[in-house]
Amino acid sequence: MPFQNTMGDYQTRQTLETFGFLPPLTQEEVFDQIAYIIAQGWTPGIEHVHPDFSMNHYWTMWKLPFFGEVNLDHVAAELEACHRAYPDHHVRLTGYDNYTQCQGASFVVFEGRR
Template sequence: MPFQSSVGDYQTVATLETFGFLPPMTQEEIYDQIAYIIAQGWSPVIEHVHPSGSMQTYWSYWKLPFFGEKDLNLVVSELEACHRAYPDHHVRIIGYDAYTQSQGTAFAVFQGR
C-alpha cells in the first residue's frame, strides 16, 4: 500500500533564509535578532533582490557592511530605507562573523511582491 500524507514535503513551499519555515516574526522579534547580531560582534549586512532572482547566490548590497556598528536603531533605519527604496524586493540582513569569515546568521526581514 503506498504511503499517503496530507502534509507536503519541505520542497512544497519556497522559503527564505534561516527562519523561512517559521511564522513571520514580529517587529520586536526582528529587533531582538538584530540586537543578537550586534551583541555577537558580527557586522550587519543588508542585501536586497527582486523575488524573481531570490534563489541566486548573490544579492545586491544596500550599502557597505556596517563594520563595528553598535547602534540597533541605525541598522533598523537602514533596513527600512532599503525597503522603501525597493518595496518589491526581498530584503535580508546578514550577521557577518569576521573571525570565522562566514555568515553567523541571515534572514529575510521584508518579502517582496
Template sequence: MADVQEYRTSRRYELFSYLPQMTPEQIRKQVLYLISKGWNPSVEHVEPHRSMERFWYMWKLPMFGEQSAEVVLAELEECRRAYPDHLVRLVGYDNYTQSQGIAFVVYRGQGS
C-alpha cells in the same frame, strides 16, 4: 507547532522561513543578538524571481562595528522603502571565522 508552515505551500528563504513573519520586536531582538556577537550587519536585497541565485544586491556597505540596533533597523526600512517588491535580508558577518554568522529574510516584498 501550529505556527510552523507547510514546506510545499510557499517558497523558503534561509533561516526562520518556516515560521510566521517576524514582528518588529522579534526583528529587533535578532539585530541585538547579531550586535552582541560582534558581527558586522549588512543589508541585501533581490527580486523574488532571483532569490534562489547565489548573489544578492548589497544595500550600501556593511555596517562595520555598528553598535546601534536602531541604525540597523533604519537601514532595513530604508532598503524596503527603496525596493518595495524585493526581498530584504539581514546578514551578520563574523570577522573571526570569515563567514556569515546569521542571515535571514526580514521583508518578503509585496510581490512575494
C-alpha cells in the same frame, strides 16, 4: 512504490533562510535578532533581490556592511530605507563573523511580492 509527498505544499512553497518556515517575525523579534548580531560582535549587512531571482542570483548589497555598528536603531532604519527603496524585493539582514570569515546569522526581514 513511488515517493508520496506527505508534507503538503512543502515542495511548492518557497522558503527563505533560517526563519523561512516560521510565521513572519514581529518588529520586536527583528530588533532582538539585530541586538543578538551586534552583541556577538558581528558586522550587520543588508542585501536585497527581486523574488524572481532570489534562488539563482547573488543578492545586491545595500550600502557597505556596517562595520563596528553598535546602534540597533541605525541598522533598523537602514532596513526600512532599503525596503522603501525596493518595496517589491526581498530584504535580508546578515551578521558577518569577522573571526570565522562567514555568516553568523542571516534572515529575511521583508518579503517582496512577485
